[in-house]
Amino acid sequence: MSEDRQIVLRLNGITKRFGPLVANDRISLTLERGKVLALLGENGAGKTTLMNILFGHYVADEGDIEIFGRRLEPGSPKEAIAAGIGMVHQHFTLADNMTVIDNIVLGTEPLFALHQNLAAARRKINDLAREFGLHVDPDAKISRLAVGERQRVEILKALYRGARILILDEPTAVLTPQETEALFATLRGMVARGLSVIFISHKLNEVMAIADEIAVLRHGRLVARRPRAGAGKEEIAAIMLGKEIPEPKRTPMPAGAERLRLDGIAVSGENGSGLHDIALSLRAHEIIGIAGVSGNGQSLLADLISGLIRPDAGSMTVNGQPFSEFTPRRAIAAGIGRIPEDRHATGVIGDLQIQENLILEQCRSPRFSAFGWLKGRAIARHAQQLIERFDIRGAAPTTLTRTLSGGNMQKVILARVLEIAPKVILANQPTRGLDVGAATYVHEQLLHARANGAGIILISEDLEELMTVSDAIAVMYRGRLSAPIPAEQITVEKLGGLMAGHGFGEGAQEEAGHAA
Amino acid sequence: MDFLDIFLTVGFWAATVRMATPLIFGTLGELICERAGVLNLGIEGIMTMGAMVAWMWVYQGGDLWTGILVAALLGAAIGILHSGFSVYMGLSQHVTGIGITLLSMSLSYFSFRMLLPGISTPPKITPFAPWPVPGLSEIPVIGEALFTQTPLTYLAFLAIPAVAWLLYRTPIGLAVRTVGENPMAVEAQGINVFHLRTGAVAVGSALMAVGGAFLTVSVFDAFYFDMVNGRGWISIALVIFASWHPGKALLGALLFAAFDALQIRVQQASDIAIPYQFFLMMPYVMSILALIVMSRRAAYPKALLTPFRRGER
Numbered sequence: 001m002s003e004d005r006q007i008v009l010r011l012n013g014i015t016k017r018f019g020p021l022v023a024n025d026r027i028s029l030t031l032e033r034g035k036v037l038a039l040l041g042e043n044g045a046g047k048t049t050l051m052n053i054l055f056g057h058y059v060a061d062e063g064d065i066e067i068f069g070r071r072l073e074p075g076s077p078k079e080a081i082a083a084g085i086g087m088v089h090q091h092f093t094l095a096d097n098m099t100v101i102d103n104i105v106l107g108t109e110p111l112f113a114l115h116q117n118l119a120a121a122r123r124k125i126n127d128l129a130r131e132f133g134l135h136v137d138p139d140a141k142i143s144r145l146a147v148g149e150r151q152r153v154e155i156l157k158a159l160y161r162g163a164r165i166l167i168l169d170e171p172t173a174v175l176t177p178q179e180t181e182a183l184f185a186t187l188r189g190m191v192a193r194g195l196s197v198i199f200i201s202h203k204l205n206e207v208m209a210i211a212d213e214i215a216v217l218r219h220g221r222l223v224a225r226r227p228r229a230g231a232g233k234e235e236i237a238a239i240m241l242g243k244e245i246p247e248p249k250r251t252p253m254p255a256g257a258e259r260l261r262l263d264g265i266a267v268s269g270e271n272g273s274g275l276h277d278i279a280l281s282l283r284a285h286e287i288i289g290i291a292g293v294s295g296n297g298q299s300l301l302a303d304l305i306s307g308l309i310r311p312d313a314g315s316m317t318v319n320g321q322p323f324s325e326f327t328p329r330r331a332i333a334a335g336i337g338r339i340p341e342d343r344h345a346t347g348v349i350g351d352l353q354i355q356e357n358l359i360l361e362q363c364r365s366p367r368f369s370a371f372g373w374l375k376g377r378a379i380a381r382h383a384q385q386l387i388e389r390f391d392i393r394g395a396a397p398t399t400l401t402r403t404l405s406g407g408n409m410q411k412v413i414l415a416r417v418l419e420i421a422p423k424v425i426l427a428n429q430p431t432r433g434l435d436v437g438a439a440t441y442v443h444e445q446l447l448h449a450r451a452n453g454a455g456i457i458l459i460s461e462d463l464e465e466l467m468t469v470s471d472a473i474a475v476m477y478r479g480r481l482s483a484p485i486p487a488e489q490i491t492v493e494k495l496g497g498l499m500a501g502h503g504f505g506e507g508a509q510e511e512a513g514h515a516a
Numbered sequence: 517m518d519f520l521d522i523f524l525t526v527g528f529w530a531a532t533v534r535m536a537t538p539l540i541f542g543t544l545g546e547l548i549c550e551r552a553g554v555l556n557l558g559i560e561g562i563m564t565m566g567a568m569v570a571w572m573w574v575y576q577g578g579d580l581w582t583g584i585l586v587a588a589l590l591g592a593a594i595g596i597l598h599s600g601f602s603v604y605m606g607l608s609q610h611v612t613g614i615g616i617t618l619l620s621m622s623l624s625y626f627s628f629r630m631l632l633p634g635i636s637t638p639p640k641i642t643p644f645a646p647w648p649v650p651g652l653s654e655i656p657v658i659g660e661a662l663f664t665q666t667p668l669t670y671l672a673f674l675a676i677p678a679v680a681w682l683l684y685r686t687p688i689g690l691a692v693r694t695v696g697e698n699p700m701a702v703e704a705q706g707i708n709v710f711h712l713r714t715g716a717v718a719v720g721s722a723l724m725a726v727g728g729a730f731l732t733v734s735v736f737d738a739f740y741f742d743m744v745n746g747r748g749w750i751s752i753a754l755v756i757f758a759s760w761h762p763g764k765a766l767l768g769a770l771l772f773a774a775f776d777a778l779q780i781r782v783q784q785a786s787d788i789a790i791p792y793q794f795f796l797m798m799p800y801v802m803s804i805l806a807l808i809v810m811s812r813r814a815a816y817p818k819a820l821l822t823p824f825r826r827g828e829r
Binding site: 058077087091102111 | 685686687688690691693694697698700701702703704705706707708815818826
C-alpha cells in the first residue's frame, strides 16, 4: 500500500435489517485518504442507515468496519469519534439555547472535572475556523444562527475532535446555491489537507461537482462504484433509479380567472419571523412555485392560506370572494385543497383507516353522513374508487394509514384533495422524502389539476422540482415574498441571489443585518 | 399581636429560613432531573421515604449523619428505578412518577408499621441541635435568623451555589443541560444519554430524600404519616417559578416558606378576624400567582418529557 493510495476506511459486508426491511444488504466499501466519496441514492436507499452504522448510532446485523487498519467497536459513537470519524447529521445535533462553544466542547473534556477551560477551546475553534474558512462566533447562541452557520458549527464539532474522516449527510438540502459553493470550497480544503470525506446526496449535479468517486445505493444494495472522471451523468442517473422515468412536461397554457389573491398580508412573529407585506395573484391553469431556504416564512404562508392562522393585516380573496374568516373549515368550503408539509403529523391521521382519512374534509357532507351517522357503505365505496384511481398500493379501505409507505400516504392526501376538484391547491413540500417515481407521480397529478383549471401554489426547497413544474417562481426571504419570475426568465443564479436576500427591499436587508 | 408586628419578630425570619430548607433540597433535586429532561413526579414519595428512613435509622440507634446518608442512597436507588421506566424503557414520565410516589409513600408507611407494630404515639429521637456559627451568630437579628440553624439548613444553602457551579461551570453540567435540550447532541458527541440521565435522576432523587430527612431528624423528632404534606409538589412548582435556575430556586423557596411561616403566626394571633383556613391557603395561592407571572418567560428544557430512543429521530 503506497502512501498516496492509503485506505482509511473499509466496510465489509454490512447488513442491517429493520423487521422485514433490509436497509443495507451486504455493503462493502473502501475510502481512500484525501478523497471525496459520494454516496448517491434515492430517499430510502439506505445511505443514512449505512452512515449511522459507521458512526455507531446503529449496530449492524452482519459485517464489520475497519478504520486505519483497526477494527471499529460497533454501536458506540464514542469509539467512532475516537477512531477519527466525524459526522454532520442531516438533522443537526445541536442544543439551540446554548452557545457554539458549549456545543463544540461537549464531550471533549473529562466529565467529572471541576471546571472547564473555555479560553483554550475558544482559541482552538478560532484557529480551525480560520484554517478551513468556517467563520462563526464561538460565543453566539445556536438559536441566533442561520442554517448555514449551524452547519459550520457541526463541521467544526467534528474537526475539533480531530476527525480524519468526515461524513456529511445531505449537507446541501438546507443551503442556498451560493452557500453550497462555500461548503464545497471548505471540503476541497479538507481533502487537500489529507482528510477524507463521505458525501451523502441524492442530487446528481452536486455529486458530479465534488466527488472523486461515486458509490450508488439502490434498495439497500451497492449497485455501482466508479471514479467520477469518466462517469456520465445519464449513466449514473439510470443506475440510481434502476430505470428511466421520464419527468412530465409542463405545456404552456393561457392563465384563466384569478383564483387566489393576497394583498398586503402581514403576520407578526417572534424576532422578525412573521410575514411582511405579502402580495400574490394566482390564476387558473397556473402553478406558482415558492422557493426559499426553509424557515423563511413558508410555513406561515401555508398556514395562512390553509386557514390555520389569521393575518394581522391585509386581505385574501379566493375565487373572487373575500376570505375573511380564517378557519380550516372555511378554507375547505372556499375550495382550497391542502397538501400539508408534514404528512405524518398533519396530512393524515396514521391510526385511522384509509377510508376515514379520505373523508376527513367531507365527513359532514350528506354524501357520507346523515343525521350525525356516518354512511359506512358509501365511505368504503368512495375509498375503493380512489384507491384504484390513484393507484394506492398495498391498501384496502380499512388499512391503517400509518402502515403505508411515504409515497402511498402522499397518494391518499392527493386523492383527498383532488377528488373535490379544488379551485386552489396549496402543495407544501409535496415530494419531500419521496423517491423519484412517487415524486413524478405527484408532479403529474399537479399538472393534471392545473389543466383542469386549478391554480396551484407549490412550496418547495427543491429548485429542480420548482423549475420543472412552475409557471412562475417567487422567493421567500425573512417573511417577504418576491415578485414571481416567469419560467422563461428563471436561472439558478437569480433564484440563489434572491434566496440569500439580494434584491429584497431595504427593510429585509436591515433585518438581515440585525439577525446576523 | 398586630399583623405587621409578625415581620418584626426574629422568630418569623428564623422560621422562614428553616421552612425553606426542605423546599431547597426538593427544588434543587427536581431541577437537576428536569434539566436532564426527566420530570420526576416521584418527588413526594421520595421525600416521604427519606423522612421515614432517616428517622428509623436514628431510632434504631444509628448516627444522625449516617441516617442522612442512608436516606440519600435510598433516594438515589428509587431515582434509578424511576429512570429504569422513564429513561431506559421510555415510558410516560407522568405515569412513572405518580407510580413511584404511590409506591414509595406506601412502602414508607408499611415499613414503619411493620418495624414498629402497635405503637399509637409516634416515638421520638434526639434530632440535630441548632449549631450557631461562631461569630456570625452574634450579629443581632440576622445572626439568629440565619446563623443559628441546624447543620442541614446550612448544607441546603451551600447546595445552591454548588449545584449552580456544577450545572454551569463543569463538563458534566454542560452535558446534563444539553441532554435536556437535545439528547441527540449528546449522543453524537459520544456520551451515553441513558447513563447521563440516570445519573442526573439519581443525584436529584438523593437530594429530594435529604429534604425529606430534614423534616424528621432536624425539625421534628418523630415520623408522622403525611408529614411531607405536599412539599414535593410545591418543589415542582418552584422549579418552574425558578425557570430552571438554582439561584431563583432559593428565592422561590424563601418566598413560599415566608408565607407558610406567616400563615402559622396569623393563625395564632387571635385578634385577626379572618378564618385561619384563608391563611392556610395563602402559600398555595401565592405560588399559583407567582407561576403565572414567572413561567410566562420561562424557557423550559426542550427535551423535557421526551424519552430518547437510539436509532430514532
